[in-house]
Amino acid sequence: MTRLRVLHLVDDTTAGGVMRVIDHLLTAPELAAQADHELRTVARGGIGPGRLKADVIVSHLAVSWRALPMLALLRLCNPRARLIHVEHSYTEAFVAECVPRKGRFTRLLRTAYRLFDTVVAVSAAQGAWLARIGAVRTGALRVIRSTVDTAPFRALPRPAGPVRVFGAIGRLDRQKGFDTLIAAFRQVEREDIALHIYGEGPEKAALEALAGADPRIRFMGFAANPAEAFAAVDCVAMPSRWEAYGLVALEALAAGRSLLVNPVDGLQDHVATGAVAARAPSAEAWAALITCTAESREARPDAPMPTSLPLWQALIAGTDTQAGQGAGEPSAGPRAA
Template structure:
């Protein structure tokens, strides 16, 4: 069975998800991916990649995406099309408008409505467009129960499945010695885009507000959407840039904890990635993320504001975090293994294709 995945952007979590979906080849699927040419290097050369031209996000990039997508529908003739994130809905709508009824799956990777405040004038428009277009898919795949709850509360159309994000086993060559020359300081990790969604501005502000000189925040990632405030790094916040998947486990394994201060999420892949390395996770009480860990056992939880996060940072203890590592690894094995996710995905795709 041939699957075509479509992404308007493929850096960060959505890109990593493409690598996970590609592993469906072990379940008898032929998996292809249409992504921006600017993101192809992030995914690696071992995937069946097709690209469209994109210098920046906008209408021009969407037109290029639609043109390349329509060409691939003819040349590849996929059995199932898998649309990822909000802007891919444009391609789903175009496919249906042209009378193409082949099986389609849509995964929001966190609903766009989550970006709108309660009184945001865009909120009714986003709700209408997203809620109706998503229903054009034969199945809506939510990567967390929270995403499904949002859709059902808002009356979004469609048939829903929940398959939680997962992560493969870590790189067996990963090391835990990246910070061996700085053993006394608390080594914290942030991984992701430096945009508003990921909440790095709140974390950075809390770091400055915390009266601890032994905190070291290693910032793995960069700007993608350019919708956040410009942030100047300091001695305690160390920019790293994007790290390849062959190296990322060494960063998790060497850190005392991962911090996830996101304003909204589906189920951030950094959580199972950290847990697979036995790294405790400190998450914001947003989007159901607090249900991904057990406070005081596999991580900690904070309210998403500067004062609460600063208090959480102030109370962190290196020895206590180290003692959490076995429980963090056990949480991965119990809930977030890639085999569980792939088995569920394969069953869902075959079910959609059969209808």
């Protein structure tokens, strides 16, 4: 029997969450037993890869007006392949924060997504938003949460005692909301807590200026081994302005760390497995949450670590029956995460 050939397309191989998710899909034994997976890099907004030798083509590409001709050509040149698009980037909060012409942007998504047989949302909150704005045609939307190997984080010793070291882990740019976190931390009048910020990025100088001379706030630089950063903190804070899913959240929970999140986008998905949401994405709300967390004496029990690989197996085999229902169904409930 001929094995399925699955080709993953990417237009940005910068080290980060998306590439870690793709690498996990390419190397997972469960998926390798089912099909041959291959990765191909294409030029962003280029002419397109033409006819491809694949039964299933998985797009991890950035959707834009410039990329539409390439996506259309991908569909035209591969009429017998099943085309799947994974939406790693766009979310409700991203549109609210970054998109001035929202109606035009919705038309872009509807136009692009109709070129694919299936569109995968990487969180229930993102999937609910895509369904609500009518971006994906009925029956074509699936929710498969992003996942990576969490074994190195599950192997870490669990923190003992109250939370004293708060950690912020990620690229230092506006999306991550570390400016809000620093402002909140400086409002908390406790000398026995610290904030360690792991990462590099364009906002570093501005964040250092915001931290001022507060000795409790330390910039730790890039964490080449993320597990070491998690091992050094008791709690992980994610005040992101938008976040499609949030691998740092998955890793924090796997490591048994307390997890604080903003009530936006895919960060809402992690509340069910132990995250605590700020009342609002403001410095005042975060200051209250930090204070409450530092005063708490309750140990956080280990949460079960769900895997998305069975959903990927079913989708690749064409046997999935999710279609917006069952496991991974987009939540229509309150978006407070």
